[in-house]
Amino acid sequence: MGAAIRTRIIRIGNSQGIRIPKILLEQSGIHTEVEIEVHGDHLTVRPAPRIRVGWDEAFSTMSEQHDDALLDDVTKTAWDEAEWEW
Secondary structure, eight states: OOOOOOOOEEEETTEEEEOOOHHHHHHHTOOSOEEEEEETTEEEEEEOOOTTTTHHHHHHHHHHTTOOOOSSOOOOOHHHHHHOOO
16 A cells, blocks of 8 residues: 555535545546445445446347347337438
């Protein structure tokens, strides 16, 4: 664990927050969204997991292998026939 850096809690609108020094962000690899969790009297801040990482590659692979067909039959309704434009 590195050296602790002291900072103050600041007012941000109706909330409060802390400024995280650039050096700590660079060392942590945190860039955008974070998850914050309480453990007793400690806050744990970590990068938020990236949702749907790798989906583009997975879909491309499925397409190349012709494994991208719909599993259910498409059932058209009267609304589909009258109102929907394809």
